[in-house]
Amino acid sequence: MAVQPYMRSMVLLAGNSHKDLAHSVANRLGIPLGECKLYQENCGDCSDSDSDDGFLISPSVAGKAYFAPSPAPDGTARGAALPSLSFNKETKIRIGESVRGKDVFILQTGTQDPNNMMMELLIMAYACKTSCAQRIVGVVPYLPYSKQCRMRKRGSIPCQLFANMMVKSGIQHLITMDLHMKEIMGFFSISVDNLRASSFLIQELKEQQTHFENVVVVARHPGQARRATAFAERLRTTLSVIHGGERFSSEKDENDGRSSPPLIGSASGANQSVAGGGAVQSNPPNIATVDYDYTTGATFTFPKTQKSRRALTAKKKPPISVVGDVMGKLALIVEDIIDDVEGFCAAARFLKEAGALEVKVMCTHGLLTKRAINLINQSSIDEIIITNTVPNEVAGQAKIKVVDVSVLLSEGIRRIHHGESMSYLFRDIPLDD
Numbered sequence: 116m117a118v119q120p121y122m123r124s125m126v127l128l129a130g131n132s133h134k135d136l137a138h139s140v141a142n143r144l145g146i147p148l149g150e151c152k153l154y155q156e157n158c159g160d161c162s163d164s165d166s167d168d169g170f171l172i173s174p175s176v177a178g179k180a181y182f183a184p185s186p187a188p189d190g191t192a193r194g195a196a197l198p199s200l201s202f203n204k205e206t207k208i209r210i211g212e213s214v215r216g217k218d219v220f221i222l223q224t225g226t227q228d229p230n231n232m233m234m235e236l237l238i239m240a241y242a243c244k245t246s247c248a249q250r251i252v253g254v255v256p257y258l259p260y261s262k263q264c265r266m267r268k269r270g271s272i273p274c275q276l277f278a279n280m281m282v283k284s285g286i287q288h289l290i291t292m293d294l295h296m297k298e299i300m301g302f303f304s305i306s307v308d309n310l311r312a313s314s315f316l317i318q319e320l321k322e323q324q325t326h327f328e329n330v331v332v333v334a335r336h337p338g339q340a341r342r343a344t345a346f347a348e349r350l351r352t353t354l355s356v357i358h359g360g361e362r363f364s365s366e367k368d369e370n371d372g373r374s375s376p377p378l379i380g381s382a383s384g385a386n387q388s389v390a391g392g393g394a395v396q397s398n399p400p401n402i403a404t405v406d407y408d409y410t411t412g413a414t415f416t417f418p419k420t421q422k423s424r425r426a427l428t429a430k431k432k433p434p435i436s437v438v439g440d441v442m443g444k445l446a447l448i449v450e451d452i453i454d455d456v457e458g459f460c461a462a463a464r465f466l467k468e469a470g471a472l473e474v475k476v477m478c479t480h481g482l483l484t485k486r487a488i489n490l491i492n493q494s495s496i497d498e499i500i501i502t503n504t505v506p507n508e509v510a511g512q513a514k515i516k517v518v519d520v521s522v523l524l525s526e527g528i529r530r531i532h533h534g535e536s537m538s539y540l541f542r543d544i545p546l547d548d
Contacts, residue, residue: 125532126214128243130223130235133506136256137222139521144529150211153235155204206234208242218532219248221286222524224504225259227482233259233277237284244285252531253286254524256504257480261295262452264302278302290527292504292520293451293479308537310527311544312479312502315518317349319500320447320477331355331444331471333437335462339450345545346449346477355439355446357462435465442470453478453501456487460494467495475500483507483515491515 128149129137141148221243223236236253243251264274281289282304289303292310300307320327327350334343334356347354446466453459453476463474474496481501483491491499491514501509502520509515523540530537 124216124249125218125220125528126212126248127220127222127528128210128239129221130232130239132226132232132235133222133224133256133503135506136224136503136521136524139519140222140254140525140528143521143525149214151239152209152211153239154207154209156207206231206238208235208238210242210246214243214246214248216247216249218250218252219243220252220254220528220532222254224255224506225257225480226506227484229259237280240281240284240286248285250287251285252288252290252528253281254290254528256292256520256524257452258291258294258299261299264296264299274299275302288531290524290531292502292523295451308527308531310523310540312504312518312520312523313346313349314543315502315520315523316477316479316500317346319516319518320350325445327352329444330447331439331441333357333439333441333446333448333462333466335448335450335458342451343449346447348545349543353439355437355441357435357437357465359433359435437466437469441466443472445473445475446471448474448476450476450478452480452482453499454482454487456483456490460490460496463495473497480505481507481509481515481517483509488512488515 125144125146126149127137127141127144127146128151130151131153137148221236221239223232223239226232236255240251240253258274258277260273260277262274263270264272266272278299279302287305289305289307290310291307293312294300294309297309300309330350330352332343332347332350332352332354334340334354337356337358340354340356343354343356446463448459448462448466459476463476466474476496476499478499478501481499482505483501485508488509492512496514498514498516500516500518502518504520509517527537527540529535530540
C-alpha cells in the first residue's frame with residue numbers, strides 16, 4: 116500500500132479486539148496498519164522474552180485464545196500443541212516499527228472480554244509513551260465500563276477508575292463513539308471526542324425507503340427518553356415511552372440494614388431507652404422513640420400511634436404501559452448499547468400487543484452472543500440495526516443489519532492528526548443526542 120505523503124508521521128496500531136475495523140480504518144486513511152503483536156506466553160518463557168522454546172499463545176480474538184506451536188530450534192515443525200496448565204496469562208507486546216516523534220493512534224474497542232482487551236490498550240499506550248511518541252491518541256469506539264458510571268449502593272464507579280488508568284498509561288487524547296452518558300467525558304483530564312453514529316443509522320433507514328410519517332420512536336424506559344427525543348426530532352416523527360413493569364426493580368426497595376430510622380418494633384434500639392443506673396428498659400406503650408433536637412438542645416418523644424406501627428413495605432411497581440400511540444405504526448426502539456436482549460424482546464412483544472405493525476431496534480454498540488442471536492430470531496423483533504464498533508458473529512443473520520462506521524473514525528483520526536476542527540463531524544447532531 117502506498118503511504119500518503121501527509122500521513123508519514125502517523126502510526127496506526129491495533130490490539131486484538133477488532134482487527135477488521137482496524138484494517139478498514141487503515142485502508143481509508145491510505146496507510147498500512149502498524150506492526151504490533153500482543154500475546155501471552157508460557158511461564159517457562161517468562162524468564163527470557165526472546166526465547167523460542169515452548170509454546171506461544173497467538174493473539175486472542177475477542178477474548179478467545181488459540182494455541183499455536185512454536186518451531187523447534189533446528190527449524191523443524193513441532194506437532195500439535197496442547198494447552199499448558201502453567202500459563203500466567205500476562206500480556207506482552209512487541210512493536211515492529213519506530214514510533215519516536217510520531218502521532219500514534221491506538222485502535223482498541225470493548226468486547227465481551229473487556230478486561231483483557233483494555234489491558235492490551237494500557238500496555239500499548241505505555242509502550243508508546245516509553246518509546247518517545249510525540250502524541251498518543253486512543254481510539255476506543257465502545258468504551259467498556261461506561262454503564263458503571265454512577266454509584267450503586269455500596270459499589271463504586273469503575274468507569275472513572277478506567278479513565279484515570281488510561282490517562283496514567285500515556286493516552287493524551289481519546290476518540291470514542293456514543294458514550295452511555297455524555298457526562299463520562301468529565302472523568303477524563305484529557306480531550307475527549309465523543310463521535311455520534313446516529314447519522315449512519317438514520318441513513319440506513321432512508322436507504323430502506325422507510326416512510327417516516329408512519330414511524331414512532333420508542334424509548335424502552337424513561338432513562339432513554341432524551342436520546343429517543345433527539346432521534347424523533349431529526350426524523351420529525353412522534354415519540355413514545357414504555358413505562359412501568361419490572362424494568363426498575365429498585366435497589367432502594369431492598370432492606371440491607373441501612374434504613375434510617377429503623378423499623379419500629381425491630382430488635383434495634385429504636386424501641387428502647389436508657390434509664391438511670393445504666394439499665395435498659397423498654398419504652399412505655401404510648402412512646403415510640405426518643406430523639407434530640409440539635410438546634411435547640413431539647414429532647415422530645417414521638418407518640419406511638421397506630422399509623423407509625425405500620426411496617427414499611429416496598430412500593431408496588433406500576434403495570435407496564437406505553438405513553439404515546441403505536442397503533443398501526445413502525446415502532447423504532449433506539450438505545451446506545453444492546454446487551455440485555457431479553458429486555459428488548461419483551462419490549463418488542465409488548466409493542467406488538469399494543470398494535471405496532473413492525474418493531475425495529477437501532478443501537479450503536481451490539482454486544483451480541485450466539486444465545487442472544489437465537490433469542491432475537493425467536494422474538495417479535497423484525498430487524499436490529501447496529502454498527503461495527505464491536506466484533507460479533509452476526510454474519511448471515513436475516514434480522515441483523517450492520518452499518519460500517521470506519522469512515523467516521525478515519526475522518527476523526529485525520530482531522531486530529533492535522534489539527535483541523537472536529538465540529539464538522541457534529542454538524543447534524545442535536546444537543547440531546
